[in-house]
Amino acid sequence: MTDPKKTITKAVIPAAGLGTRFLPATKATPKEMLPVVDRPAIQYVVEEAVKAGLNDVLMITGRNKRALEDHFDRVPTLEIQLAEQGKDSLLKTVLDSNDLGELHYVRQGDPKGLGHAVLRAKVHVGDEPFAVLLGDDLIDEKEDLLSEMVRVQQKTGGSVVALMEVPREQISAYGAAAIEQVEGEDFFKVSELVEKPSAEDAPSNYAVIGRYVLSPKVFEVLENTAPGRGNEIQLTDALQTLAADESEGVYGVVFKGRRFDTGDKLSYLKANVILASEREDLGANLLGWLKDFVKNK
Numbered sequence: 001m002t003d004p005k006k007t008i009t010k011a012v013i014p015a016a017g018l019g020t021r022f023l024p025a026t027k028a029t030p031k032e033m034l035p036v037v038d039r040p041a042i043q044y045v046v047e048e049a050v051k052a053g054l055n056d057v058l059m060i061t062g063r064n065k066r067a068l069e070d071h072f073d074r075v076p077t078l079e080i081q082l083a084e085q086g087k088d089s090l091l092k093t094v095l096d097s098n099d100l101g102e103l104h105y106v107r108q109g110d111p112k113g114l115g116h117a118v119l120r121a122k123v124h125v126g127d128e129p130f131a132v133l134l135g136d137d138l139i140d141e142k143e144d145l146l147s148e149m150v151r152v153q154q155k156t157g158g159s160v161v162a163l164m165e166v167p168r169e170q171i172s173a174y175g176a177a178a179i180e181q182v183e184g185e186d187f188f189k190v191s192e193l194v195e196k197p198s199a200e201d202a203p204s205n206y207a208v209i210g211r212y213v214l215s216p217k218v219f220e221v222l223e224n225t226a227p228g229r230g231n232e233i234q235l236t237d238a239l240q241t242l243a244a245d246e247s248e249g250v251y252g253v254v255f256k257g258r259r260f261d262t263g264d265k266l267s268y269l270k271a272n273v274i275l276a277s278e279r280e281d282l283g284a285n286l287l288g289w290l291k292d293f294v295k296n297k
């Protein structure tokens, strides 16, 4: 029998997208491998899952995504060379990127949408609640959003989405949620979810950001979810079904911390500048240069 409150140990990271917004950089390189400062974007996401105690990470990949598996694997010749040259801190960064949980990979095959990608995790996940992390969203390393969502899932037994207030004119880029206060709690009940509504039709300006902790019931629902927006099987539509199911329910944790979007060029560039400006080894030089650059532009 399903025990919705089983401990959560698994994270699923959909990474099969073609990354067309970054062509030609993504012709031969997965978009998840584009560096944010000096780590590929996907590494931040895997680190976030492991930090929240989700050690078993399943990536949903596709063609041309082999670099993802290589990145998280050992490179013995490089490790030996760095050790021999006494480059200890570089060696540590290489070893750290191999030592991130237990990674598994499955291919999506047909690109039929986010819901379809998540459904590919069914056999691996089985009958336990699990997290989904979307690679385009980076959450500030100082935040504990995922742990908080796990806590809410364990308390409610339902599914949990991360929400962020956005200006109404931006809501059409996201799933939007109507929410209701839960007496005495700091999370919300989600009464309605709509994938990428127009500003006029949106039930609110609470956007679903790319973190979910889901009941395994979602698999059965996804199997019966018809293609929606963009003719793709939408995770948001499956969550709407769960929200309407009294025995399941969807809850929202409103995130007020920093989220970096690496999904389009401008926000990707901003994420690089912000995160580099906070680095001990780069920040002061970068900011000094940037101020001069902007002044003389």
Ligand code: G1P
Pocket (backbone or CB within 6 Å): 114, 134, 136, 137, 173, 174, 175, 176, 195, 196, 207, 208, 209, 210, 235, 236, 263
């Ligand atoms: C996906 C989801 C959307 C969500 C968004 C968060 O959309 O379908 O509901 O708000 O991620 O980043 P995508 O950005 O993949 O089009």
